Amino acid sequence: MSTWSDALYDTLLDAGVKQVAYVPDAGHKRLIELALANPALKTTVLTTEEEGVALLVGAYLGGERGVLLLQSSGVGNCINMLSLAAECRVPLLMVVTMRGEWGEFNPWQVAMGQATPAVLEAMGTIVLRADEAEQIVETVRAGSVLAFDSGRMVAVLIGQRAIGAKVFRK
Amino acid sequence: MSGAMLERRAATARLLAGRGDALVVTGLGSTTYDVFAAGDSPLTFYLWGAMGGAAMVGLGIALAQPKRRVVVITGDGEMLMGLGSLATIGVQRPANLAVVVIDNGLYAETGMQRTHTAAGVDLAGVARSCGFAHAETVGTQGEFDPLARAAFETPGPFFAAIKVSPDPTSIELAPRDGPGLRDRFRGAVLGKAAGR
Numbered sequence: 001m002s003t004w005s006d007a008l009y010d011t012l013l014d015a016g017v018k019q020v021a022y023v024p025d026a027g028h029k030r031l032i033e034l035a036l037a038n039p040a041l042k043t044t045v046l047t048t049e050e051e052g053v054a055l056l057v058g059a060y061l062g063g064e065r066g067v068l069l070l071q072s073s074g075v076g077n078c079i080n081m082l083s084l085a086a087e088c089r090v091p092l093l094m095v096v097t098m099r100g101e102w103g104e105f106n107p108w109q110v111a112m113g114q115a116t117p118a119v120l121e122a123m124g125t126i127v128l129r130a131d132e133a134e135q136i137v138e139t140v141r142a143g144s145v146l147a148f149d150s151g152r153m154v155a156v157l158i159g160q161r162a163i164g165a166k167v168f169r170k
Numbered sequence: 171m172s173g174a175m176l177e178r179r180a181a182t183a184r185l186l187a188g189r190g191d192a193l194v195v196t197g198l199g200s201t202t203y204d205v206f207a208a209g210d211s212p213l214t215f216y217l218w219g220a221m222g223g224a225a226m227v228g229l230g231i232a233l234a235q236p237k238r239r240v241v242v243i244t245g246d247g248e249m250l251m252g253l254g255s256l257a258t259i260g261v262q263r264p265a266n267l268a269v270v271v272i273d274n275g276l277y278a279e280t281g282m283q284r285t286h287t288a289a290g291v292d293l294a295g296v297a298r299s300c301g302f303a304h305a306e307t308v309g310t311q312g313e314f315d316p317l318a319r320a321a322f323e324t325p326g327p328f329f330a331a332i333k334v335s336p337d338p339t340s341i342e343l344a345p346r347d348g349p350g351l352r353d354r355f356r357g358a359v360l361g362k363a364a365g366r
Contacts, residue, residue, distance in 0.1 A: 019233060042233045044262055047254030054223030054255075058195070058230020061215060061352065063360045066230070084220035084227075088348035 004162075005030035007137045008095075012067055015144035017093075018042060019059045019066030021052035027097030027163040028069045049074035050081035053092065060090045065148055068094045072116040072157070073109060082123040085153050093147040094125075094155040095140060102160035120155045131159035175335040176314055178272050182243065183208040185270065185318045189241070192322055193231055193359065196344075197224035197244025199279040201272050205243055206344035212358035215351055216344045222251030225269050229259050232267040235359065239266050239322055246273040246287045246331070253296060259327050260300030268321045268328035269297070273307075274336045282336070297329035309333035 009031055012020075020035040020043045022028060035043045042064075046052050052068040059066045070078075075096060085092040099106070100113015117127050126146060130139040140156050147154040182204040186194070194214045196202040202216045215231075217224055228242035249256075249271045259267065275288030287293060297305040304324050308314045308331070317330055345351055356364040 019230065042262075044229070044233070044258060047257050050222070051226045051252070051255050051258055054220060054226035054252075055230040055233075055258075057223075058227035058232075059234045060230075061227070061355050061359070062193075062231040062234025063356070063363060064230075064234035081220055081223055084217070084223060087219065088352045090352060 004133050004136045006034065008140055009034040011137050011141050011144070015093075015141070015148065016065045017067050017144075018064040019044065019056065020069065021046055021055050021066060022069035023049050023052070023071070023074050025069070025071035025097045027071070027158060028095070031069060049077045053078050053081040053085060056092055057084050057088065057090045065091070066093070068092070070094060070096055072096055072098045072100060072113045075116045075119055075155070076112050079119060079123060082125065082153065086124045089151050091147040091151050092125075092153040093144055094153075096155050096157045097163055098157055098160045104160065117157065123153070125153040125155050127155050127157060129157045129159060131161050133162045136162060174310065176309065176311065176332060177337070178274060178334040179204050179207055179339050181314060181332055181334060182272065184314075185243070185321060188319055188322055190239075190322065192239040192241050193235065195224055195228045195231065195240070195242045197221075197242070197248035199245055199248065200274075200339065201243050201245050201248070202344050203339065203342040204272065207340075207342040210344070212354040215355045216346065218344075218346045221248055222255070224248055225252055225255040225259060228267055228269065229255070229262060229264065232264040233262065236264070236266055238359070239268070240264075241268045241270060241321055243270050243272065245278075246271055246275060246293065247277045247285050249293055250286050250291070256297050256300045256302070256329070260297075260302060263301065263303070264327055265303075265325045267326045268324075268330070270321055271329075271331045272334055273331045274334050276336050278338065282338070287331075293331045294329055297327075302327045302329045305329040307331045307333060
Protein backbone atom coordinates (compact mmCIF):
# COMPACT_ATOMS: atom_id res chain seq x y z
CA MET A 1 0.00 0.00 0.00
CA SER A 2 2.80 2.43 0.83
CA THR A 3 6.57 2.28 0.82
CA TRP A 4 6.99 3.72 4.32
CA SER A 5 5.40 0.60 5.73
CA ASP A 6 8.21 -1.56 4.33
CA ALA A 7 10.87 0.76 5.74
CA LEU A 8 9.04 0.90 9.06
CA TYR A 9 8.95 -2.89 9.18
CA ASP A 10 12.74 -3.02 8.70
CA THR A 11 13.18 -0.39 11.40
CA LEU A 12 11.14 -2.42 13.90
CA LEU A 13 13.17 -5.54 13.15
CA ASP A 14 16.40 -3.54 13.57
CA ALA A 15 15.08 -2.34 16.95
CA GLY A 16 14.88 -5.98 18.08
CA VAL A 17 11.10 -6.30 18.00
CA LYS A 18 10.04 -9.94 18.31
CA GLN A 19 6.33 -9.54 19.11
CA VAL A 20 3.81 -7.54 17.12
CA ALA A 21 0.33 -6.96 18.54
CA TYR A 22 -2.39 -5.24 16.60
CA VAL A 23 -5.98 -4.29 16.14
CA PRO A 24 -6.30 -3.80 12.39
CA ASP A 25 -6.25 -0.37 10.82
CA ALA A 26 -6.14 0.53 7.15
CA GLY A 27 -3.01 2.61 7.77
CA HIS A 28 -1.22 -0.42 9.23
CA LYS A 29 -2.45 -2.87 6.56
CA ARG A 30 0.88 -3.40 4.83
CA LEU A 31 2.87 -3.58 8.08
CA ILE A 32 0.48 -6.18 9.51
CA GLU A 33 0.81 -8.26 6.33
CA LEU A 34 4.60 -8.12 6.54
CA ALA A 35 4.55 -9.13 10.20
CA LEU A 36 2.16 -12.03 9.61
CA ALA A 37 4.35 -13.27 6.75
CA ASN A 38 7.45 -13.48 8.98
CA PRO A 39 7.49 -16.72 10.99
CA ALA A 40 10.25 -15.32 13.23
CA LEU A 41 7.82 -12.71 14.55
CA LYS A 42 5.09 -13.55 17.04
CA THR A 43 2.16 -11.59 15.72
CA THR A 44 -0.96 -11.41 17.86
CA VAL A 45 -4.33 -10.12 16.73
CA LEU A 46 -6.20 -8.58 19.66
CA THR A 47 -9.88 -8.13 20.38
CA THR A 48 -9.16 -4.74 21.99
CA GLU A 49 -6.03 -2.63 22.22
CA GLU A 50 -5.61 -2.81 25.99
CA GLU A 51 -4.85 -6.50 25.58
CA GLY A 52 -1.79 -5.44 23.63
CA VAL A 53 -0.45 -3.31 26.48
CA ALA A 54 -0.69 -6.26 28.87
CA LEU A 55 0.72 -8.65 26.25
CA LEU A 56 3.79 -6.49 25.66
CA VAL A 57 4.44 -6.10 29.38
CA GLY A 58 4.41 -9.90 29.55
CA ALA A 59 6.70 -10.10 26.51
CA TYR A 60 9.20 -7.79 28.23
CA LEU A 61 9.02 -9.81 31.45
CA GLY A 62 9.87 -12.83 29.32
CA GLY A 63 12.76 -11.05 27.59
CA GLU A 64 11.24 -9.92 24.29
CA ARG A 65 10.61 -6.51 22.78
CA GLY A 66 7.35 -5.77 21.05
CA VAL A 67 5.30 -3.13 19.30
CA LEU A 68 1.59 -2.33 19.49
CA LEU A 69 -0.05 -1.20 16.25
CA LEU A 70 -3.35 0.61 16.70
CA GLN A 71 -5.61 3.38 15.52
CA SER A 72 -6.24 6.53 17.55
CA SER A 73 -9.71 5.28 18.55
CA GLY A 74 -7.98 2.35 20.26
CA VAL A 75 -5.86 4.62 22.45
CA GLY A 76 -8.92 5.29 24.57
CA ASN A 77 -9.31 1.55 25.15
CA CYS A 78 -5.80 1.40 26.62
CA ILE A 79 -6.02 4.06 29.30
CA ASN A 80 -6.17 2.06 32.54
CA MET A 81 -3.97 -0.74 31.20
CA LEU A 82 -1.20 1.83 30.64
CA SER A 83 -0.98 1.91 34.45
CA LEU A 84 0.74 -1.46 34.20
CA ALA A 85 3.59 -0.27 31.99
CA ALA A 86 3.75 3.05 33.87
CA GLU A 87 4.01 1.59 37.36
CA CYS A 88 6.45 -1.15 36.33
CA ARG A 89 8.36 1.22 34.01
CA VAL A 90 8.29 -1.30 31.22
CA PRO A 91 9.28 -0.17 27.73
CA LEU A 92 6.20 0.19 25.54
CA LEU A 93 6.29 1.20 21.88
CA MET A 94 3.00 2.07 20.23
CA VAL A 95 2.56 3.15 16.62
CA VAL A 96 -0.77 4.94 16.30
CA THR A 97 -2.39 5.78 12.98
CA MET A 98 -4.49 8.89 13.46
CA ARG A 99 -8.11 9.48 12.60
CA GLY A 100 -10.36 12.38 13.42
CA GLU A 101 -8.07 15.14 12.28
CA TRP A 102 -6.68 15.94 8.80
CA GLY A 103 -9.57 15.69 6.32
CA GLU A 104 -11.66 13.36 8.46
CA PHE A 105 -15.02 12.51 6.89
CA ASN A 106 -16.46 10.53 9.83
CA PRO A 107 -17.53 12.79 12.71
CA TRP A 108 -17.53 9.81 15.12
CA GLN A 109 -13.74 9.62 14.85
CA VAL A 110 -13.14 13.23 15.83
CA ALA A 111 -13.61 13.14 19.62
CA MET A 112 -11.10 10.36 20.28
CA GLY A 113 -8.74 11.48 17.55
CA GLN A 114 -8.54 14.99 18.96
CA ALA A 115 -8.12 13.66 22.51
CA THR A 116 -5.47 11.09 21.64
CA PRO A 117 -2.28 13.07 22.46
CA ALA A 118 -3.77 14.48 25.68
CA VAL A 119 -4.95 11.07 26.87
CA LEU A 120 -1.58 9.46 26.22
CA GLU A 121 0.31 12.28 27.91
CA ALA A 122 -2.05 12.20 30.90
CA MET A 123 -0.97 8.58 31.43
CA GLY A 124 2.71 9.46 31.22
CA THR A 125 3.32 8.32 27.66
CA ILE A 126 5.83 10.26 25.57
CA VAL A 127 4.13 11.34 22.35
CA LEU A 128 6.04 11.77 19.09
CA ARG A 129 4.41 12.77 15.82
CA ALA A 130 5.05 12.23 12.13
CA ASP A 131 2.91 14.31 9.81
CA GLU A 132 4.90 13.74 6.64
CA ALA A 133 5.46 10.27 5.20
CA GLU A 134 9.22 10.79 5.13
CA GLN A 135 9.25 11.49 8.90
CA ILE A 136 7.63 8.22 9.89
CA VAL A 137 10.62 5.89 9.86
CA GLU A 138 13.03 8.23 11.64
CA THR A 139 10.40 9.07 14.25
CA VAL A 140 9.68 5.42 15.00
CA ARG A 141 13.42 4.73 15.14
CA ALA A 142 13.89 7.52 17.68
CA GLY A 143 10.83 6.36 19.60
CA SER A 144 12.09 2.78 19.75
CA VAL A 145 15.36 3.90 21.34
CA LEU A 146 13.50 6.05 23.83
CA ALA A 147 11.19 3.15 24.66
CA PHE A 148 13.61 0.24 24.81
CA ASP A 149 16.83 1.90 25.96
CA SER A 150 15.37 4.55 28.24
CA GLY A 151 12.55 2.34 29.46
CA ARG A 152 9.62 4.56 28.63
CA MET A 153 6.13 4.36 27.19
CA VAL A 154 6.30 5.97 23.77
CA ALA A 155 3.53 6.52 21.22
CA VAL A 156 4.39 7.57 17.68
CA LEU A 157 1.36 9.21 16.12
CA ILE A 158 1.26 8.92 12.36
CA GLY A 159 -0.84 11.85 11.17
CA GLN A 160 -3.69 11.42 8.76
CA ARG A 161 -1.87 13.87 6.53
CA ALA A 162 0.99 11.40 6.18
CA ILE A 163 -1.22 8.35 5.58
CA GLY A 164 -3.69 10.09 3.34
CA ALA A 165 -7.16 10.78 4.68
CA LYS A 166 -9.58 7.89 4.27
CA VAL A 167 -12.27 8.65 1.73
CA PHE A 168 -15.83 7.47 1.85
CA ARG A 169 -16.45 4.77 -0.72
CA LYS A 170 -19.77 3.09 -1.30
CA MET B 171 -23.29 -26.97 51.12
CA SER B 172 -20.51 -24.55 52.00
CA GLY B 173 -18.84 -27.25 54.09
CA ALA B 174 -18.21 -29.29 50.94
CA MET B 175 -16.90 -26.34 48.95
CA LEU B 176 -13.26 -25.78 48.21
CA GLU B 177 -11.52 -23.05 50.18
CA ARG B 178 -9.57 -20.63 48.00
CA ARG B 179 -6.42 -20.31 50.03
CA ALA B 180 -5.99 -24.03 50.61
CA ALA B 181 -6.74 -24.76 46.96
CA THR B 182 -4.20 -22.17 45.76
CA ALA B 183 -1.51 -23.54 48.11
CA ARG B 184 -2.21 -27.08 46.92
CA LEU B 185 -2.08 -25.95 43.28
CA LEU B 186 1.23 -24.16 43.73
CA ALA B 187 2.88 -26.96 45.70
CA GLY B 188 3.74 -28.56 42.36
CA ARG B 189 4.74 -25.41 40.48
CA GLY B 190 8.40 -26.34 40.02
CA ASP B 191 10.02 -23.67 37.86
CA ALA B 192 6.73 -22.51 36.34
CA LEU B 193 6.18 -18.78 35.90
CA VAL B 194 3.10 -17.47 37.69
CA VAL B 195 1.07 -14.30 37.06
CA THR B 196 -1.65 -13.29 39.52
CA GLY B 197 -4.73 -11.15 39.04
CA LEU B 198 -5.27 -8.15 41.30
CA GLY B 199 -7.02 -8.58 44.62
CA SER B 200 -7.66 -11.91 46.27
CA THR B 201 -5.61 -14.09 43.93
CA THR B 202 -2.53 -11.92 44.50
CA TYR B 203 -3.06 -12.40 48.25
CA ASP B 204 -3.72 -16.15 47.84
CA VAL B 205 -0.57 -16.77 45.82
CA PHE B 206 1.60 -14.70 48.15
CA ALA B 207 0.14 -16.52 51.17
CA ALA B 208 1.16 -19.82 49.56
CA GLY B 209 4.79 -18.67 49.44
CA ASP B 210 6.63 -15.86 47.67
CA SER B 211 8.86 -16.51 44.65
CA PRO B 212 10.79 -14.32 42.20
CA LEU B 213 9.08 -16.39 39.49
CA THR B 214 5.74 -14.88 40.52
CA PHE B 215 4.60 -11.59 39.01
CA TYR B 216 1.84 -10.06 41.12
CA LEU B 217 -0.62 -7.64 39.57
CA TRP B 218 -2.06 -4.98 41.85
CA GLY B 219 -4.03 -3.25 39.11
CA ALA B 220 -4.45 -3.60 35.33
CA MET B 221 -7.77 -5.36 35.84
CA GLY B 222 -8.56 -7.61 32.89
CA GLY B 223 -4.90 -7.91 31.90
CA ALA B 224 -3.64 -10.97 33.79
CA ALA B 225 -4.26 -13.54 31.05
CA MET B 226 -2.62 -11.29 28.45
CA VAL B 227 0.46 -10.72 30.59
CA GLY B 228 0.62 -14.50 30.80
CA LEU B 229 0.30 -14.83 27.02
CA GLY B 230 3.14 -12.35 26.44
CA ILE B 231 5.41 -14.30 28.78
CA ALA B 232 4.33 -17.63 27.27
CA LEU B 233 5.17 -16.46 23.73
CA ALA B 234 8.54 -15.08 24.85
CA GLN B 235 9.41 -18.19 26.90
CA PRO B 236 7.91 -21.11 24.97
CA LYS B 237 9.91 -23.69 26.95
CA ARG B 238 8.62 -22.52 30.33
CA ARG B 239 5.20 -23.29 31.78
CA VAL B 240 3.23 -20.12 32.47
CA VAL B 241 0.27 -20.26 34.84
CA VAL B 242 -2.07 -17.32 35.33
CA ILE B 243 -4.04 -17.45 38.58
CA THR B 244 -6.80 -14.88 38.66
CA GLY B 245 -10.28 -14.20 39.94
CA ASP B 246 -13.62 -14.41 38.17
CA GLY B 247 -14.16 -10.64 38.19
CA GLU B 248 -10.71 -10.02 36.71
CA MET B 249 -11.23 -12.69 34.03
CA LEU B 250 -14.64 -11.30 33.11
CA MET B 251 -13.09 -7.88 32.44
CA GLY B 252 -10.66 -9.49 29.98
CA LEU B 253 -13.01 -11.99 28.37
CA GLY B 254 -11.73 -11.06 24.91
CA SER B 255 -8.27 -12.22 25.90
CA LEU B 256 -9.59 -15.80 25.93
CA ALA B 257 -10.37 -15.36 22.23
CA THR B 258 -6.91 -13.89 21.62
CA ILE B 259 -5.26 -16.83 23.43
CA GLY B 260 -7.46 -19.20 21.45
CA VAL B 261 -5.97 -17.83 18.24
CA GLN B 262 -2.35 -18.09 19.45
CA ARG B 263 -2.86 -21.49 21.11
CA PRO B 264 0.28 -21.50 23.28
CA ALA B 265 0.85 -25.06 24.56
CA ASN B 266 2.70 -23.72 27.63
CA LEU B 267 -0.03 -21.43 28.99
CA ALA B 268 -2.60 -22.23 31.68
CA VAL B 269 -5.26 -19.87 33.01
CA VAL B 270 -6.75 -20.85 36.36
CA VAL B 271 -9.65 -18.83 37.70
CA ILE B 272 -10.38 -18.94 41.42
CA ASP B 273 -14.11 -18.39 41.14
CA ASN B 274 -16.03 -17.29 44.23
CA GLY B 275 -18.75 -15.55 42.20
CA LEU B 276 -18.01 -12.30 44.01
CA TYR B 277 -16.10 -9.07 43.74
CA ALA B 278 -14.47 -9.61 47.13
CA GLU B 279 -12.31 -6.48 47.00
CA THR B 280 -15.21 -4.07 46.66
CA GLY B 281 -17.81 -5.42 49.05
CA MET B 282 -18.82 -8.90 47.92
CA GLN B 283 -21.04 -7.92 45.01
CA ARG B 284 -22.08 -10.87 42.82
CA THR B 285 -20.23 -11.39 39.54
CA HIS B 286 -21.61 -12.76 36.28
CA THR B 287 -20.41 -16.26 37.18
CA ALA B 288 -22.73 -16.21 40.19
CA ALA B 289 -25.56 -15.71 37.70
CA GLY B 290 -24.44 -18.70 35.65
CA VAL B 291 -21.92 -17.33 33.13
CA ASP B 292 -19.66 -20.29 32.33
CA LEU B 293 -16.04 -19.18 31.95
CA ALA B 294 -14.80 -22.67 31.04
CA GLY B 295 -17.46 -22.80 28.36
CA VAL B 296 -16.19 -19.51 26.96
CA ALA B 297 -12.59 -20.80 26.98
CA ARG B 298 -13.68 -24.01 25.25
CA SER B 299 -15.53 -22.05 22.59
CA CYS B 300 -12.43 -19.92 22.07
CA GLY B 301 -10.36 -22.97 21.20
CA PHE B 302 -8.57 -23.80 24.45
CA ALA B 303 -7.19 -27.33 24.26
CA HIS B 304 -8.53 -28.10 27.73
CA ALA B 305 -11.23 -26.30 29.71
CA GLU B 306 -13.03 -27.48 32.80
CA THR B 307 -14.82 -26.34 35.93
CA VAL B 308 -14.12 -28.08 39.22
CA GLY B 309 -15.99 -27.68 42.48
CA THR B 310 -15.15 -30.62 44.72
CA GLN B 311 -11.97 -31.94 46.29
CA GLY B 312 -12.17 -35.05 44.13
CA GLU B 313 -12.33 -32.98 40.93
CA PHE B 314 -9.67 -30.59 42.13
CA ASP B 315 -6.92 -33.06 43.03
CA PRO B 316 -6.01 -34.11 39.45
CA LEU B 317 -6.22 -30.47 38.34
CA ALA B 318 -3.39 -29.40 40.61
CA ARG B 319 -1.04 -31.46 38.48
CA ALA B 320 -2.73 -30.96 35.12
CA ALA B 321 -2.43 -27.17 35.29
CA PHE B 322 1.34 -27.56 35.09
CA GLU B 323 1.57 -30.50 32.70
CA THR B 324 -1.39 -30.77 30.31
CA PRO B 325 -0.62 -29.23 26.90
CA GLY B 326 -2.45 -25.93 26.63
CA PRO B 327 -3.89 -23.55 26.25
CA PHE B 328 -5.35 -24.91 29.46
CA PHE B 329 -8.24 -23.35 31.36
CA ALA B 330 -9.78 -24.26 34.69
CA ALA B 331 -12.33 -22.50 36.84
CA ILE B 332 -12.15 -23.59 40.47
CA LYS B 333 -15.42 -22.91 42.26
CA VAL B 334 -14.55 -21.87 45.81
CA SER B 335 -16.38 -20.86 48.95
CA PRO B 336 -17.45 -17.21 49.19
CA ASP B 337 -16.05 -17.00 52.73
CA PRO B 338 -13.82 -13.92 53.10
CA THR B 339 -10.06 -14.40 53.54
CA SER B 340 -7.37 -12.18 55.00
CA ILE B 341 -5.48 -9.64 52.92
CA GLU B 342 -1.87 -10.85 52.54
CA LEU B 343 0.27 -7.99 51.33
CA ALA B 344 2.45 -9.22 48.48
CA PRO B 345 5.24 -6.96 47.21
CA ARG B 346 3.72 -4.17 45.13
CA ASP B 347 6.53 -1.97 43.83
CA GLY B 348 6.35 -2.33 40.04
CA PRO B 349 10.03 -1.92 39.10
CA GLY B 350 11.01 -4.22 41.97
CA LEU B 351 8.65 -6.95 40.78
CA ARG B 352 9.82 -6.41 37.21
CA ASP B 353 13.50 -6.71 38.05
CA ARG B 354 13.26 -9.74 40.27
CA PHE B 355 11.11 -11.61 37.75
CA ARG B 356 13.35 -10.78 34.78
CA GLY B 357 16.44 -11.57 36.81
CA ALA B 358 15.07 -14.98 37.79
CA VAL B 359 13.93 -15.81 34.25
CA LEU B 360 16.63 -14.22 32.11
CA GLY B 361 19.72 -14.12 34.31
CA LYS B 362 22.36 -11.78 32.91
CA ALA B 363 20.30 -11.09 29.79
CA ALA B 364 17.87 -9.17 32.02
CA GLY B 365 20.17 -6.16 31.75
CA ARG B 366 19.53 -5.78 28.06
